[in-house]
Amino acid sequence: xxxxxxxxxxxxxxxxxxxxxxxxxxxxxxxxxxxxxxxxxxxxxxxxxxxxxxxxxxxxxxxxxxxxxxxxxxxxxxxxxxxxxxxxxxxxxxxxxxxxxxxxxxxxxxxxxxxxxxxxxxxxxxxxxxxxxxxxxxxxxxxxxxxxxxxxxxxxxxxxxxxxxxxxxxxxxxxxxxxxxxxxxxxxxxxxxxxxxxxxxxxxxxxxxxxxxxxxxxxxxxxxxxxxxxxxxxxxxxxxxxxxxxxxxxxxxxxxxxxxxxxxxxxxxxxxxxxxxxxxxxxxxxxxxxxxxxxxxxxxxxxxxxxxxxxxxxxxxx
Numbered sequence: 001x002x003x004x005x006x007x008x009x010x011x012x013x014x015x016x017x018x019x020x021x022x023x024x025x026x027x028x029x030x031x032x033x034x035x036x037x038x039x040x041x042x043x044x045x046x047x048x049x050x051x052x053x054x055x056x057x058x059x060x061x062x063x064x065x066x067x068x069x070x071x072x073x074x075x076x077x078x079x080x081x082x083x084x085x086x087x088x089x090x091x092x093x094x095x096x097x098x099x100x101x102x103x104x105x106x107x108x109x110x111x112x113x114x115x116x117x118x119x120x121x122x123x124x125x126x127x128x129x130x131x132x133x134x135x136x137x138x139x140x141x142x143x144x145x146x147x148x149x150x151x152x153x154x155x156x157x158x159x160x161x162x163x164x165x166x167x168x169x170x171x172x173x174x175x176x177x178x179x180x181x182x183x184x185x186x187x188x189x190x191x192x193x194x195x196x197x198x199x200x201x202x203x204x205x206x207x208x209x210x211x212x213x214x215x216x217x218x219x220x221x222x223x224x225x226x227x228x229x230x231x232x233x234x235x236x237x238x239x240x241x242x243x244x245x246x247x248x249x250x251x252x253x254x255x256x257x258x259x260x261x262x263x264x265x266x267x268x269x270x271x272x273x274x275x276x277x278x279x280x281x282x283x284x285x286x287x288x289x290x291x292x293x294x295x296x297x298x299x300x301x302x303x304x305x306x307x308x309x310x311x312x313x314x315x316x317x318x
Contacts, residue, residue, distance in 0.1 A: 002077060002078050005078040005079070005080060005082060005083060006078055006188055006189065007188075008083060009078070009082055009083055009086055009188035010185075010186070010188040010189055010201065010204075011204065012083065012086035012087055012089075012090055013086040013089070013105055013184065013185055013187065013188055014185050014201075014204055014205055014208055015090060015208050016086055016089035016090040016092075016101065016105075017089070017101045017105065017181060017184045017185050018185070018205065018208050018209060018212060019090075019208070019212055020089065020092070020101055020261075022209070022212060025170075025173050025174050025177040025240070025243070025260075025264075026041075026045060026170065026174065029041065029166065029170045029236060029240065030213070031236065032166065032233040032235075032236040033233075038213040038214050039213075041213055042209060042210050042213040042214075044167070044170075044171075045170075045174060045209060045213070046206050046209060048171050048174050048175055048178075049174070049178060049202075049205065049206070049209070050202060050206075051175075052174075052175045052178045052179065052182075053178070053182065053198070053202060053205075054198070056179070056182065057193060057198050061192065062191075062192035062193050062194070062198075063191055063192060063193075064182050064186055064193060064198070065182050065183040065186055065187075065191070066179050066182065066183075066255075067255050068180070068182070068183035068255050068256075068257050069183050069186070069187060069191055070191075070255065071110075071114055071255075071256075072106060072109045072110050072114070072183075072187065073109070073191075074109070074187075074188075074189075074190065074191060075109070078188075081312050081315045082108060082109075082188075082312075084108075084308055084311065084312060085104050085105055085107070085108045085305075085308050085309075085312070086104075086105060086188075088104065088304065088308055089101060089104045089105065092104075092301065092304065100122065100259035100261045100262060100298060100301050100302055100305060101181065101184045101259075101261070102118060102122065102181075102183075102184055102257050102258060102259045102260070102261075103115075103118065103119065103122075103259060103301070103302055103305035103306070104301070104304070104305040104308065105184045105187055106118065106183065106184060106187060106257055107305055107306070107308075107309045108308070108309060108312055109187060114256075115309070117256050118256060118257055118258060118259070119302075121254075121256050121257075121258040122258045122259035122262045122263075123262070125246070125250055125251075125258055125259070125262055125263045125266065126262040126263065126265065126266040127266070128246070128250060128266070129246055129262075129263045129264075129265075129266025129267045129269075129270060130266040130267075130269050130270040131270065132242075132246070132270065133242065133266065133267045133268075133269070133270025133271045133274070134270035134271075134273055134274045135270075135274075136242065136274075137270065137271045137274030137275055138274045138277075138278065140238070141274055141275045141278045141279060142278055142279070159233070162233045162234045162237055163233060165237045166233050166234075166236055166237040166240065169237050169240040169241040169244065170240050172240075172241070172244045172248075173240045173241070173243050173244035173247070176244050176247040176248050176251065177244075177247060177260055179247075179251070179252070180247060180251050180257070180258065180260050181260060183257050184257070185205070186201070189201065239267065239268075239271065242267060243263070243264060243267055246263055246267070247260065247263065250263075251263075259298075261298055261301070262298060265294050265295065265298055268291075268294070269291045269294065269295070272290065272291060273288070273291070
């Protein structure tokens, strides 16, 4: 029974985490390459994922979480209520709510003190992302996000350059996101994987990704498509590069897991405000409403996560 719960938990967590979080890193990539066949995009992302996973497994003696699960032990006995969190996350993902998978999944196995550390790091990450994105886009929006400048991207030489730049920036961002979120996917499995557990889990994850790419991202992708110019390859490249740098610097500051969802929403928020402030003042009010809606969604996800943790703690007392 315990083995069944362990592998069921992994399957639910893998599908829910990838379905909810993958759009943060690959959403702009999917949008700006909407004419490219999904198998090409999937193959590209799959190669990077496989390399990042195997590298972590080799570097950290079978620990694919890059030591982010060191403070989160796997219970000696898994109970049915451990499945509540990934099941709830799966349902929320299908509804299109960008919930924080870090809070939802890892909180079930964490102490209250460690949960507070994860929340604090994630909230700081949101604030840093909003402010930094706003300031940077105040400097570059006029030159790189105006209608005239975006039309220049269609010139042959520029387009070729930005196509290469976007695929490289996506590779960098995708690897940094995986380093952060492998902990959420693998929390149900042993902290040291055998070679067969590694290969089996890799097949499962790649299969889930194939389904998501075939459906062009699903409901969560709508959050990306609603933002200004995210379908433009240059805009998508800059977003991906900026996001990857923040995850690389701030995310790796320590081994405490953080919500990449909050960081991503923060970047989109700061960018949206700066672009509309400089180029579309008439749409500034609507952009505030859209940002508030996105923030409400992730806040709702946090509230749901905390509620589920308390529910599980209540069930454990019986």
